[in-house]
Structures are given as structure tokens and as C-alpha cells.
Amino acid sequence: MAQTLRVVGDTLPGADMNAPLLEVEDLQVEFAVRGSRIPAVRGATFAVEQGQTLAIVGESGSGKSVTSQAVMGILDSPPGHITGGEVRLHGVDLLQQDAETRRTVRANHIGMVFQDALSALNPLWSVGFQIGELFRMHRGTSRKDAKLKAIELLDLVGIPDAKNRVGQYPHQFSGGMRQRVMIAMALALDPEVLIADEPTTALDVTVQAQIMRLLRQIQEDRDMGLILITHDLGVVADVADEVAVMYAGRIMEQAGIHQIFERPANPYTKALLKAIPRVDTLGQELEVISGLPPNPGALPGGCSFHPRCWAAEDKCSIEDPPYETVATGHRSRCHFAEEVYRDER
Amino acid sequence: MSESLSSEAPQASLWKDAFRTMRRRPDVILAALILLFVATMAVFPTLFTDKDPTRCIGRDARQRPDTWFRGEHPLGTDGFGCDFAATIVHGTRPTIALAVTVIVFSILIGLTLGILSGYYGGWVDAIISRALDVFIVIPLMMGAILLLSLFRGRGSSGGLLETVGPPALALTLFGWMEFCRYTRAVSIETKNLDYVTAARCLGAKDRRIMFRHVLPNAVVPVTAVVPTTLGSIIVAESALAVLGVGVQPPATSWGVLLAKGTEWAGGGYIYLFGLPLVLLILTVFAFATIGDALRDALDPKLR
Numbered sequence: 049m050a051q052t053l054r055v056v057g058d059t060l061p062g063a064d065m066n067a068p069l070l071e072v073e074d075l076q077v078e079f080a081v082r083g084s085r086i087p088a089v090r091g092a093t094f095a096v097e098q099g100q101t102l103a104i105v106g107e108s109g110s111g112k113s114v115t116s117q118a119v120m121g122i123l124d125s126p127p128g129h130i131t132g133g134e135v136r137l138h139g140v141d142l143l144q145q146d147a148e149t150r151r152t153v154r155a156n157h158i159g160m161v162f163q164d165a166l167s168a169l170n171p172l173w174s175v176g177f178q179i180g181e182l183f184r185m186h187r188g189t190s191r192k193d194a195k196l197k198a199i200e201l202l203d204l205v206g207i208p209d210a211k212n213r214v215g216q217y218p219h220q221f222s223g224g225m226r227q228r229v230m231i232a233m234a235l236a237l238d239p240e241v242l243i244a245d246e247p248t249t250a251l252d253v254t255v256q257a258q259i260m261r262l263l264r265q266i267q268e269d270r271d272m273g274l275i276l277i278t279h280d281l282g283v284v285a286d287v288a289d290e291v292a293v294m295y296a297g298r299i300m301e302q303a304g305i306h307q308i309f310e311r312p313a314n315p316y317t318k319a320l321l322k323a324i325p326r327v328d329t330l331g332q333e334l335e336v337i338s339g340l341p342p343n344p345g346a347l348p349g350g351c352s353f354h355p356r357c358w359a360a361e362d363k364c365s366i367e368d369p370p371y372e373t374v375a376t377g378h379r380s381r382c383h384f385a386e387e388v389y390r391d392e393r
Numbered sequence: 394m395s396e397s398l399s400s401e402a403p404q405a406s407l408w409k410d411a412f413r414t415m416r417r418r419p420d421v422i423l424a425a426l427i428l429l430f431v432a433t434m435a436v437f438p439t440l441f442t443d444k445d446p447t448r449c450i451g452r453d454a455r456q457r458p459d460t461w462f463r464g465e466h467p468l469g470t471d472g473f474g475c476d477f478a479a480t481i482v483h484g485t486r487p488t489i490a491l492a493v494t495v496i497v498f499s500i501l502i503g504l505t506l507g508i509l510s511g512y513y514g515g516w517v518d519a520i521i522s523r524a525l526d527v528f529i530v531i532p533l534m535m536g537a538i539l540l541l542s543l544f545r546g547r548g549s550s551g552g553l554l555e556t557v558g559p560p561a562l563a564l565t566l567f568g569w570m571e572f573c574r575y576t577r578a579v580s581i582e583t584k585n586l587d588y589v590t591a592a593r594c595l596g597a598k599d600r601r602i603m604f605r606h607v608l609p610n611a612v613v614p615v616t617a618v619v620p621t622t623l624g625s626i627i628v629a630e631s632a633l634a635v636l637g638v639g640v641q642p643p644a645t646s647w648g649v650l651l652a653k654g655t656e657w658a659g660g661g662y663i664y665l666f667g668l669p670l671v672l673l674i675l676t677v678f679a680f681a682t683i684g685d686a687l688r689d690a691l692d693p694k695l696r
Contacts, residue, residue, distance in 0.1 A: 122593055135567070155596020172609045182595055233595065284465035 060140055060153060067139030069273045070119070070158075070241050071095040074380070075133035077111070077297075080126055086113045086345045090297040091133070093371075096241060096273035101264070102306075103276045103284040105320075106294035107341050112277045115294075116243050121150040121277075137241075147238055155186050159239035161263075163246040165226035166270065169218035175229045176214030182236040201232040204225035206262060224255035228262065231388050240274040242266075248283060260287050281324055285309065293317050296342050296352040299371070303378035313380035315359040351383070359384055411690035415683075424682035427675050434485040481668060484645040487557050491646065492626045494561040495568060496619060502565070503572025504611060508603050510573075511580025521573070530572050533629060537563035541638035556644040560633055564626055571622065575614040583607045616688050620681035627651075627673055647673055 054112035077089040089111040106112045107356055118124045119135050135142045137157055142150060161276055162168040170178060179201055180194030189197065195214065202210035203226040218226060227247060244263060254368045264287045267274040276288060285305065289384060292302040294317065301314035312318045319352065322335040339356040342348055348355050354364035362381055371381045374389045415421045510521035528536075537560070544559040581605075583589060589606050597605075631648030633639030640646045647669045654666030 064685075094689040122590055138677055151596050151598065152593055160591070160593055160594040163586060164587060168591040170592075170606055175604075185601060186596060230591075233591070237595070 060138060060149075060157065062110045062140050063137070064139035067136065068095050069098050070118060070275075071134070071136040071336050072115070073136070075115060075118060075135065076131045076184065077123065078113050078131050080129065084345065086131075087347070088128070088259075088297055088344060089118065092292075092294070092297075092299055094292050094299065094302060096275055098240065098273055099268070099271045100290065101267055101274040101276060101288045102290045102292060103288035104276060104292045104294055105281055105284060107279060107294075109341050109344065110294040111297040112279075112294050113245055116160070116275065116277055119185070120154060120158060120243065122154075155237055157239055158241045158243065159234035159237065161227075161230050161234045161242065161244040161247045164250050165223070165230040166218060167234075168230055169226065171218055174215045174217055175221070176216075177234050179236055179384060182233065186237055186357050197236070198232075201236055202229070204235070205229070205232045205266075206258075207232075209388075223251050224259060227251060227255075228257050231262065231266070235270075238270070239272065241275065243275045243277070245277045246279070247276070249278070249280075256283065263287065281320060293320070296347060297344065298352065298381060300353065300382070301378075301380040303380075307375070307378050308323050311375075311378075311389060311391075313374040313378060313385045315357050315384070315388055316381045316393075317380075318388065319358065321357075349382075359388065401465040413688045418686055420682050421686045424679035424686075428683070431489065431672070431676050433486060433678075435489045436486070459488050473495070477665065477668070480645055480650060481647070481672065484633075484647055484650055484669075485672075487644055487646040488627060488630075488648065489639050491557045491561050491564075491630055491640070492623050493606050493627050494557065495564045496623060498561075498565040499622070500572050500615060500619075501571040503574075504608070504615070505578025506569075507573040508550040508607055508611070511577040512599070512603055512607060515564065518577075522577075525570055525573055528567060531567065532566045533564075534632060536567045537629070537633060538636060538638055540566065542632065544638075545619050556621050556640055560630055560639050563633075565630055568622070571618055575618065576611045577612045579614060580607050583610045598657055613688055616684045620677055620684050623680050624673065624677040653669040 073093050075089055075092040076087070076136065078085045078087050080086075084235070092111070092115050094102060094104070103227070104112045104115065114123070114128070116132050117128075119142075130143060137153065137366060142153060145153070161246060163295055171177065172358070176195055176198040179198040180189075183194040183197050184191065199214050199343045206223035207225055207228055213221075213242050221229060227250075231247075239258045242263075247263065248259050262281060263274065263276070264346060266272070276284065278284060288305050290302065291305055293300045293308070293314065295316055298342075299311065300309070301317045303313070309319060309321065316337075319335070320329070320335045321339060321351055325334055337356055342352055342355070348365065349358070350363075350365040350367055351357070354360040357364065359382075361383075366384070369381050369383045369385075372385055373379050374385050378389075380389070484543040501681050506521050506525075510518040540563045541559055583606060584602075585654075586606075589602055592602055592606060628651075630646060631651040632638050634646070634649040635638075636651040640649055649664065651673070654669060
């Protein structure tokens with residue numbers, strides 16, 4: 049597909065095209081629940097460049113979805129509050145913008161794909177109408193052209209017989225096809241960044257692979273930044289360039305995909321990797337990480353992972369580990385990051 | 394309400410499909426025929442009777458229609474000697490005009506306030522909900538009587554607006570709350586659905602979300618309430634007529650006939666009460682059937 053031309057300055061005043069595409073710095077999100085404030089994200093820092101895929105991996109409740117909601121500006125508030133940090137698109141801090149600017153940013157710059165495509169599509173309107181409406185409301189396209197664009201997009205995301213299926217309703221599509229429709233909608237306005245929040249969790253395994261391949265291919269064709277949020281390290285391996293591992297609202301480790309898989313520098317990542325079922329360990333019992341993720345309202349002192357950590361020492365329950373660089377482009381939050389990295393622990 | 398549904402291109406086929414589905418149901422055809430009959434009576438009363446309903450002769454009072462549909466008075470005469478067939482037929486237009494006006498404005502007010510309060514919540518919701526509480530607490534009859542007493546004594550020249558206007562205003566003012574409550578509940582439920590979040594992620598404005606996603610979900614509960622409300626409006630109008638503040642003579646309506654008919658119903662003149670009641674029941678039945686069928690036909694999942 050031809051390279052698309054995006055005009056950024058019109059819709060995002062103050063944009064600096066030389067600044068990184070999307071940067072999140074020290075993002076803090078809290079939820080106000082029954083008078084107390086529960087931290088959900090405690091200082092997330094990451095960046096996505098054009099043409100790059102960043103995977104954010106973590107267990108349920110690790111704050112990965114909340115992070116993406118905060119970036120999109122769709123956090124339910126109350127109870128959610130962004131209490132600190134910056135989300136910069138082309139150098140412009142989105143958190144400082146008014147509601148209308150944020151809306152146009154959502155329309156023109158950042159797209160999102162949801163986990164459950166059935167509930168993310170309105171059952172009352174045909175898919176073609178829902179896609180076409182985006183062109184009509186944001187681009188002023190005529191009704192006829194909008195329908196043609198919708199067909200074009202459905203074709204792009206690999207829906208066979210798009211011409212006839214454009215008038216069908218979401219319930220007439222299978223799970224995988226529905227997710228393709230969802231992706232088509234997210235792509236309609238040609239975003240620079242696409243956030244996919246567990247896009248394959250609701251699908252069966254064979255379809256998962258197809259959808260991931262589709263996302264990867266579209267990301268390459270359109271030279272987008274892709275943020276892939278998942279709890280499945282296996283899904284990440286083929287697609288991501290960069291992986292950030294989240295635990296209890298913090299990024300525990302961030303590195304290139306190969307470094308994460310080959311030389312993890314954090315005990316949590318290491319434990320996660322061991323827990324992936326593999327062909328050569330067939331028949332053996334799976335490794336597990338004992339214990340449960342901590343209650344965000346009562347986080348353990350020191351390193352939040354220490355109660356479940358196989359490498360923990362006294363120091364870990366007292367002192368919060370710093371987020372340090374162990375190698376170029378490889379950061380880890382652990383007192384023993386160096387040793388884990390060198391495989392001495 | 395159906396405006397927003399029918400305004401978009403692919404919906405042309407949606408309505409076509411709905412029509413095709415409905416055409417196959419015998420109860421719908423029957424209901425449509427009843428409505429057509431009532432509507433024709435309302436628009437062209439002279440097709441059904443050539444008598445003047447205001448020309449009443451005292452010595453002809455209370456003639457039983459012994460020879461049904463034949464003779465001078467096909468349905469007999471009422472307590473004042475007016476031709477009963479003419480009264481019923483000419484009473485249709487004010488009745489239907491009143492009911493439709495009240496329903497349309499109640500829905501407009503109820504939907505607007507309900508969607509605003511449910512969608513925005515916060516202080517908007519607080520104000521609208523408290524206003525709602527106040528209007529629910531005021532008994533319909535008391536509110537309507539108080540309001541209508543302002544219009545009393547003002548001579549009526551018999552124009553439709555003048556005849557129907559005051560009771561319609563009173564019944565709308567104290568009748569929109571049910572629509573508002575249902576719509577508010579639907580809005581609160583809908584605004585947290587994934588597809589609304591998805592629409593927001595795609596840069597949809599509030600207004601767009603309200604029209605495209607919230608409003609269609611309100612159609613089902615609202616159409617469910619319309620037929621019964623229609624019945625209760627006509628009954629309420631009849632009660633206002635008894636109290637002398639409803640549709641003012643010389644104009645008449647089914648409500649007025651019901652009210653007057655009760656006086657004679659015990660004395661062997663049951664038809665004076667029964668005929669308008671049967672018409673009312675048939676009309677409500679027809680609206681209920683069509684509303685129900687329309688709801689089924691418009692639901693893409695049932696097709």
C-alpha cells in the first residue's frame with residue numbers, strides 16, 4: 049500500500065515533527081475508592097516511535113489497560129485520576145489539552161482496538177455504516193463515497209466479499225471477522241499510533257495468529273506506532289520490537305524483544321518466561337509464580353514483587369529498587385538487575 | 394424520535410425490511426386497518442355522517458338505536474338529543490389530535506431531559522431528577538385542574554387549537570416524566586457500553602454519541618410505553634371533561650362522551666358509554682400491536 053500522508057500541524061497545534069511520536073513519562077493514575085486513593089499506575093515511562101511496535105505485558109490488574117485509557121483520554125473520571133506525568137504526542141503534552149483538542153487527537157492521531165469486538169460495535173447499525181460514519185463526520189465525505197471507503201477498508205483487513213458484507217450487522221460476523229471490522233474502524237482515520245488492548249484475548253488460537261499477523265502487516269504498511277497490550281508473552285514474540293513488562297502499576301523491565309527473551313534482567317520477567325509452556329518441556333509440570341498479584345490498595349513495602357520473588361533478600365522488602373539501565377536500551381527495576389542480567393542469580 | 398433513525402442511507406433498507414416483516418403479520422394488518430379507520434374519521438368526519446353534532450333537539454333525546462345503522466339516527470341520540478353517530482365521529486379529531494400532541498411533546502421533553510441527565514450525570518442529572526421528582530409528586534389531576542382553570546371562561550370559537558390546546562398543554566406538562574425516567578435509565582446504561590467507549594476513542598462528539606448510540610436504545614422502552622400512555626391520556630381527558638376543564642363544548646371528544654355516557658350507562662343506555670369505550674380500546678390495541686411489531690421488526694437480531 050502507498051505511504052499515507054498525514055497532516056499533523058492542523059489538528060495538533062505546537063506539534064514538533066522531530067520529537068518522538070508518543071512518549072509517556074512518569075504517568076501516575078489513581079482511583080478514588082471509598083475515600084481512599086488506590087494507585088493503579090505508579091510512574092510508567094515508555095515511548096513509541098513511528099514504525100515501531102511496543103508490547104506492554106502484564107498480569108490482570110498490573111495497570112496496563114489503565115495506562116492505555118489514560119493515553120487515550122478515556123479514563124473514567126471519577127473514580128480515575130491522572131495525578132502526575134506527561135503523555136506527549138509529537139512533543140505536545142496531551143494531558144494539558146482541553147477536551148476538544150483531546151477529541152480531535154483521538155479522531156486523527158491515536159486509534160484503539162478493543163478486546164471484545166462484539167460489544168465494541170453497535171449492534172443496531174451495519175458495519176459499513178459504522179465505518180462510513182467516521183469519514184462522514186471527520187472528513188465530510190459524501191454518503192456514497194463513505195460506503196466505498198468502508199468497502200475498501202474491509203477489503204484491506206481481509207474480509208472476503210467486502211462488497212456484500214458491508215451492509216451486514218456485527219452479529220452476522222464471526223469473532224475473528226468482527227475483530228477485523230474493529231481494526232478497520234480504528235484504521236479509518238489513518239492514525240499515527242494504534243493502541244490494541246488485548247486484541248486477541250477473546251479469539252481462539254488460530255484466529256489469534258491471523259489477527260496478530262494482520263496488525264503487524266498494517267503497522268508496517270502504514271508506518272504506524274503500535275502499542276500492543278497483552279498478558280500473553282507468546283503473542284508478543286512474533287510481533288513486537290520492544291517489550292515493557294508491567295507489575296503492580298510499574299514497569300519492571302523494558303528492552304528489545306530479543307533481549308527480553310534471551311537475557312532478561314528482572315526476576316519477574318524471568319519467572320514469566322519460565323511459565324510459558326514449551327515443546328521441549330512437554331509432559332513436565334509447568335513452572336508457576338507462587339502467590340497472587342498484590343492488592344493495589346495494600347502494596348507490599350520495598351519492591352512490590354518481593355513476596356513472590358525467588359531472588360528476594362531482606363533489602364527488597366525495605367528499599368524500592370531503582371529503574372536502572374543494564375545495557376543499551378535495556379532497563380530493569382531490581383536491586384539485583386545486573387546479576388540477573390549476567391545470569392548470576 | 395424516528396427522525397434520527399430514518400435519516401441515514403442504509404436505514405432505508407432497514408425500514409424496508411421492517412415493513413416487509415410487519416406486512417406478514419395478520420394482527421398488524423388488523424391494527425393498521427383500525428388505525429386507518431380512526432384516522433379517516435378524524436380527517437374526513439363527513440364521510441361517515443351528514444348530521445351536525447351540535448344540532449340537538451331536546452324531544453329526540455335518548456332514542457335507542459333500535460334499528461341499528463338505519464333511519465334518522467343510526468346510533469341513536471344522546472341525553473341532549475344530539476345524533477350520537479355524528480358526536481362520536483366529530484369527536485375523533487380532537488381526541489386523536491390531543492393524544493398525538495401530548496404523546497409527541499411528552500416524548501420530546503422526556504427524551505431530551507432523560508438523555509441529558511443520564512448521559513452527563515453530575516449537576517445536570519441532579520437538577521433534572523429533582524424537577525422530575527417534583528412533577529411526579531404533583532397529582533396529574535390537581536396540576537391539570539389548577540393549570541386549566543387559568544384558561545376557563547375564555548370563550549372558545551371552536552378552532553382545533555383552541556379546543557385541544559389547553560388540555561394538551563396540561564397533560565403534557567404533567568405527563569412527560571415516565572418517558573424521561575425510562576430514557577434516563579437507558580442513557581446511564583448505554584453510556585458505559587464498550588461501543589460508546591469505542592466511539593469516543595474514534596473522536597465522536599457527545600451529541601453524536603447521544604443520537605447514534607443512546608437514542609436508538611431508548612426507542613424500545615419508549616415505544617413500549619406509548620400505547621398505554623395513549624389510553625391514559627384519553628381517560629385523563631375524560632376526567633377533565635367531567636370537571637368541566639377539558640375539551641370545551643361545543644367541541645366534543647371521546648373523553649367527553651365517556652364522561653357524559655357514564656351518567657346514562659346505568660339507565661339502560663349502555664351504548665352511550667360503551668361505544669366510545671370500544672373505540673378507545675380498539676385504538677389503544679392497534680397502537681400497542683403496531684408498536685410491538687415495529688420493535689420486533691427493527692431489532693436486527695430478531696430478523
